[in-house]
Amino acid sequence: MSTDLTTTFTGIRLQNPFLLSSAPPTESESNILRAFEAGWGGVVTKTIGLHPVVNVKGAKTKFLRADADSYKLSMKKRPNSALHSSWNWELISDKPLDWWIGRLSRIKKAYPEHILVASIMAGSGNDKELNNWQTLTKACQDEGADAVELNFSCPHMDRVDMGSNVGKDKVLCSVVTQAVKEVARIPVWVKLTPSTTDIAQEAEASFRGGADAISSSNTYPSLPLIDADSLEFEMNVEGYVSPGGLGGPAILPQSLAKMAQMTSRFPDKEFSGIGGIATFEHALNYFLLGCGTAQVCTAAMLDQAIGPNVIRGLLDGMTAFLEKYADKGWNCLEDFRGLRRSRIVPHSQIKRPEQLEYHGGYEEEHEGYAVVSS
Numbered sequence: 001m002s003t004d005l006t007t008t009f010t011g012i013r014l015q016n017p018f019l020l021s022s023a024p025p026t027e028s029e030s031n032i033l034r035a036f037e038a039g040w041g042g043v044v045t046k047t048i049g050l051h052p053v054v055n056v057k058g059a060k061t062k063f064l065r066a067d068a069d070s071y072k073l074s075m076k077k078r079p080n081s082a083l084h085s086s087w088n089w090e091l092i093s094d095k096p097l098d099w100w101i102g103r104l105s106r107i108k109k110a111y112p113e114h115i116l117v118a119s120i121m122a123g124s125g126n127d128k129e130l131n132n133w134q135t136l137t138k139a140c141q142d143e144g145a146d147a148v149e150l151n152f153s154c155p156h157m158d159r160v161d162m163g164s165n166v167g168k169d170k171v172l173c174s175v176v177t178q179a180v181k182e183v184a185r186i187p188v189w190v191k192l193t194p195s196t197t198d199i200a201q202e203a204e205a206s207f208r209g210g211a212d213a214i215s216s217s218n219t220y221p222s223l224p225l226i227d228a229d230s231l232e233f234e235m236n237v238e239g240y241v242s243p244g245g246l247g248g249p250a251i252l253p254q255s256l257a258k259m260a261q262m263t264s265r266f267p268d269k270e271f272s273g274i275g276g277i278a279t280f281e282h283a284l285n286y287f288l289l290g291c292g293t294a295q296v297c298t299a300a301m302l303d304q305a306i307g308p309n310v311i312r313g314l315l316d317g318m319t320a321f322l323e324k325y326a327d328k329g330w331n332c333l334e335d336f337r338g339l340r341r342s343r344i345v346p347h348s349q350i351k352r353p354e355q356l357e358y359h360g361g362y363e364e365e366h367e368g369y370a371v372v373s374s
Contacts, residue, residue: 003322010187016041021295022119038308042115047092060090089244104143125161153218164193170205177209213270219245248298252276263290280317290338
């Protein structure tokens with residue numbers, strides 16, 4: 001039985017389920033074209049707004065590394081260290097909508113079989129801002145975008161009606177999504193922030209507004225570490241820093257937990273998994289929890305900006321996986337998607353030891369979890 005890497009997500013046919021997520025690798029026409037040439041099934045553009053933004057002076061993204069033989073974590077490049085995470089405080093695209101008009105259509109004409117998703121963002125405080133969402137949606141779909149992804153997740157927008165501040169508000173999630181759906185002729189994906197207590201509530205509100213799919217997670221709010229020698233933040237501008245977003249391998253388990261909250265609650269809905277993916281084994285976690293696509297950022301940034309080796313590894317890994325389980329009759333993603341979703345249960349449902357009494361993990365005669373011997 002031959003393997004089939006194609007998939008259908010929100011009614012869109014993809015050559016494979018792997019996309020570059022909205023991030024620095026997708027901020028230019030040339031990078032997106034290179035990504036399609038490399039074999040990515042889809043690309044989500046850097047988030048497009050109506051007006052230009054001005055990013056911070058100096059570096060906008062750096063990578064945190066861990067030593068193999070100690071607990072040291074630092075952004076400093078050094079031997080015998082491995083990638084821990086990425087950290088960025090980059091805002092949305094610094095190029096306005098007018099810059100993207102024409103370029104989106106050229107990209108789509110050059111690669112008509114590849115999926116182009118336009119990430120968009122506006123405010124949400126009044127009817128004017130809701131109209132801005134509609135303006136962005138209409139412009140991008142007129143350019144040939146296959147879907148739009150609503151950015152309710154950027155963790156470092158100063159405006160209280162933008163980015164993750166929308167994703168934390170169930171009412172705004174629903175209202176903005178509904179406004180976009182009023183004019184959208186293409187699928188609408190909603191990208192939610194993980195910085196919320198029960199992300200399934202924001203997912204429910206987005207679905208109520210008409211969302212066709214949920215993407216998650218964006219980066220986690222965080223600060224860079226302080227260098228012990230200089231006593232300065234490892235990433236700063238003239239000594240000052242603001243919270244940014246943590247991504248990469250470090251957030252994989254956290255992002256899976258957020259995704260499981262949603263896919264368990266809405267097993268019949270569609271989800272795109274993001275966070276810490278560099279290999280097929282990573283993506284497989286999201287697929288087994290019920291995701292229909294997987295998006296990559298940090299690993300691609302470290303691989304020639306758009307990840308030609310990363311996508312090759314993802315495709316080879318998925319092919320090998322399907323061949324390994326061919327005896328089960330698996331030849332495509334739908335044959336195994338969601339198979340481990342039902343294994344996520346409340347803590348109280350995890351089996352306890354076979355004994356009459358259970359004392360929370362410590363001996364009955366001791367108070368607390370640890371005993372210090374003299």
